């Protein structure tokens with residue numbers, strides 16, 4: 001007999017392993033609390049994976065598969081199948097692969113498959129990133145050509161591969177955007193939510209307000225609602241920060257993609273079709289780039305850079321992650337908005353993650369491992385393969401530039417330019433020193449001062465470095481003192 005053992009984020013219906021199964025073969029789904037305790041994950045993340053796995057058992061049964069769903073210890077549940085042929089989907093996260101391998105090491109027959117949640121196979125994505133430093137743009141252009149997406153023959157549709165310059169607008173005051181689709185939990189999800197509340201009460205976050213997709217149909221409804229109601233505004237306001245709408249015009253599909261409830265290639269083909277219905281090219285191209293570009297690229301970088309990626313610390317940062325990442329209690333409005341969103345929903349959109357939460361941690365010199373652990377534990381869409389390169393490489397530049405050409409650091413002026421947080425903050429974004437000065441400002445210039453030698457080697461840092469060098473020496477001293485005070489008193493901001 002063949003036994004296909006699936007993990008809670010391997011729910012793609014086009015896993016190649018399904019083709020190997022015959023009538024007597026089995027699909028095995030295991031609900032093991034220890035799996036959800038590998039890290040202190042957010043309750044909503046646990047509930048989403050648990051409920052999706054339970055629903056998947058029903059979906060596969062309805063499709064005619066012979067399904068066994070069991071709760072308990074994975075080792076005990078797998079033991080009776082040690083003489084059968086085990087089929088496994090290889091996880092991308094290295095610690096999960098190690099766990100999978102340990103569990104089946106004494107089994108007589110094991111066949112591994114690539115995970116269908118990615119467009120490229122493991123070998124193909126690695127081959128497309130020939131050497132360090134990796135570059136996203138050529139990778140993305142090649143993906144566009146190879147999968148014939150937004151192409152006009154061998155030329156990019158509308159004359160450019162990227163319309164990113166049109167996608168940096170602040171949200172106008174009078175605009176309204178439909179919120180993302182709320183998915184009402186069904187009876188099975190409600191059971192899971194009650195169970196998670198009781199069994200994982202020591203984990204962060206709450207299950208209240210759970211509205212995540214847990215079936216393929218839910219996920220498709222969420223994506224379709226985005227295409228109809230939110231894609232047009234996705235492009236221009238992709239980088240916008242606002243207190244008015246938590247999710248601006250983002251798709252909210254990352255958790256569904258990373259669980260296998262949505263197929264990345266189908267999603268981008270749907271986005272391409274939306275062009276025919278009048279969706280603007282900057283929105284469609286921007287969205288497609290995130291998935292065939294960034295998502296696949298990030299996975300490739302992870303595969304090539306592990307196992308060392310967890311311990312990179314290029315800037316030798318050692319500050320502890322301050323309490324507001326866990327309780328949202330800070331006078332910095334941008335940080336309060338972003339951390340509260342994460343604590344409540346296990347979500348923040350890309351610019352909150354990169355330019356608020358990541359940027360602040362980097363400027364304040366927080367130990368990268370603590371930052372990475374927080375992102376891994378607190379987000380509903382987290383998986384080591386996607387969280388770690390985004391945190392270590394993109395947000396913190398802790399890998400020294402292996403995947404991003406420059407550190408994504410900014411003073412308060414960028415946050416001010418992109419939204420309305422600063423208008424409602426106790427700190428003054430225009431002030432650089434003094435008790436009311438925006439902490440991002442002094443920290444930014446101090447980051448440049450502290451890492452001047454390293455940053456001088458980076459041609460993309462030319463403008464801020466020349467501004468720093470032209471600064472009045474007294475101002476430099478005042479900024480340094482202010483930054484030192486902030487770092488010493490980081491818990492009080």
Ligand SMILES: Cc1cc2nc3c(=O)[nH]c(=O)nc-3n(C[C@H](O)[C@H](O)[C@H](O)COP(=O)(O)OP(=O)(O)OC[C@H]3O[C@@H](n4cnc5c(N)ncnc54)[C@H](O)[C@@H]3O)c2cc1C
Nearest residue numbers: 250251252253254290294295350353354381382387390395
């Ligand atoms: C510090 C930091 C941590 C992050 N951690 C995660 C994480 O744990 N899990 C995760 O899925 N994404 C992560 N991202 C990437 C990105 O922020 C999220 O994918 C996105 O915010 C999810 O929301 P959305 O579905 O509304 O995305 P949209 O903005 O609507 O984008 C559409 C899709 O594109 C993909 N995508 C976009 N940017 C990236 C990227 N940089 N890397 C990989 N995929 C991308 C996602 O699948 C996303 O669903 C992180 C980014 C940063 C800067």
Ligand code: SF4
Nearest residue numbers: 332334412422425438
């Ligand atoms: S003033 Fe500074 S701390 Fe306050 S919201 Fe703006 S950037 Fe954030």
